[in-house]
Amino acid sequence: MWAVIVPVCVSAFNVVVVRAYFVGLPGAIIDSARIDGASEWQLFRHIGLPLSKAVIAVIGLFYGVGYWNSFFNALLYLNDTSKWPLQLVLRTYVVNGAELGSQDLGLSGEAVPPQTQIQMAILMISIIPILVVYPFIQRHFAKGVLTGAVKG
Template sequence: MSAPDHRISKRQPVLVGGMPMPGRTERVLKAVFLTVICGAVVFPFVGVISTSLASPEEVIRAGGFVLLPTDGIDLSAYKSILSGGTVTQSILVSGFITVVGTTIALLLTCTLGWALSRRGTVGNKPLLLLVLVSLLFNPGLIPSYLVIQQFGLLNSLWAVILPVSVSAFNVIVVRAYFVGLPGEVLDSARIDGASEWKLFWHIGLPLSKAVVAVVGLFYAVGYWNSFFGALLYLSDSSKWPLQLVLRTYVVNGVEIGAQDLGGGSEALPPQTSIQMAILMISIVPILCVYPFVQRHFAKGVLTGAVKG
C-alpha cells in the first residue's frame, strides 16, 4: 500500500487573528482610501497653521490661504492677538471657565458617584433613578433659561459653569468604576477606623486616577469648546469666552479692528491671518492636554462601563 500523499494541492490562506489575510489588491485599496481620508483631514489643518504663521505679504499674494509659508515664519498675528483687547480677554475668560468648571464638575461627579456606589446609603436607589432619568430626558432650552433667570445668574460666568457641572453619563461611569474597587481594601480601612470621607479621599480617588483623568478631560473639553450657553446667557461682550469670539470673527465674518486687539494705530496683519491664529489658539490647549490623558481612555471608560 502506498504512503498517503501529504502534499497540499491548493495553497491555504494565511490567517491573521483567526481571519483570512486580505489580498494585495484589497490592501492597496484600503491604503489609498485611508491616505485620502487622512489628507482630507490634515490638509485644512496644515493650511490653518501655515496661514497663521505666514507673513502678511505672502497671505495677500496667496489670496488669503497659504499651504506652506515660503517667506519664513511671521508671528505678527499672534502678537496682535495677545497684545490685549477682546481676544486676550476672551482667552482669560475661557481659561477661568475651564479650570473652575472642571474642578467643580470633578468634585461633584466623583462625590456623587461614590455615594451612589455605596450600597445601603440613604436614598441611594431614588437618587440613582433620578440620575438615569436626567440622562434620558433633556429639560429643554426655555426651562433652563428660566431657571438661570430665577437664580439671578444672567450675564454671569456662573451661568456657563453651573448648569453643566454634573453630567449623568460621567456620574454613571465613575460610579461603575467605584463599584469595581476591591472590597477587601475598603473593609480593611473601615476596621482601622477610616471614615467614609477618608475612604473616598485616600483610597477611592487614588485607585481611580484613570477614570478621573478621562472624566476630567471630558469636562475640560466641554467647557473650553462651549459657546452656546455664553450666547444665551452673556450679553456683556467682555465676558465672552474664546469660542464665542471665534464664532463672531470667523464664522460670522465680523471684521477685527485694532480696538478689538488692543493695538494702536499700527497696521494689522490680514484678517485671514488673525482669524487662523485665533483658531489655532482655540485648538492648541486641548491638543497639548490630550496626549497625556489618552493612555487612560481604555482603562477609564471601558473598565468603568463594564464593571458594576
C-alpha cells in the same frame, strides 16, 4: 454668569461612569481599611481617590473637551461682551467675519494682515490648549473609558 456655569456642573453620564468605577473597587481593600478603623471619608481620601486617577482624568477630559467649544449658552444668556468666553469671541471673528483693525492688533499705521490669516490664527488659539493637555491624559483615557463597561 451663573446661567452659563451651573447647568454644566454635573453631567449624568459622568456620574454613572464614576459610580461604576467606585462600585468596581475591590471589597477586600475596603473591608481591611474598615477593620483598621477608617471612616467613610478616610476610605474615600486614602483608598478611593488614589485608585481612581484614571477615571478622574477621563472625566476631566470629557468636561474639558465637551465644554471648551461650547458657546451657545453664553450667546443666549450673556449680554455683556466683556464676560463672553473665548469661544464666543473667536466665533465673532471667524464665523461672523468681524474685521480686526490695526488698533485691535496693536499695529500703529502698519498694514493689517489678510483676514484669512487672522482667522486661522484665531482658530489655532482655540485648538492649542486641548492639544497641549491631551497627551498627559491620554494614557489614562482607555482605562477610564472602559471602567465599568465589562464585568468579569
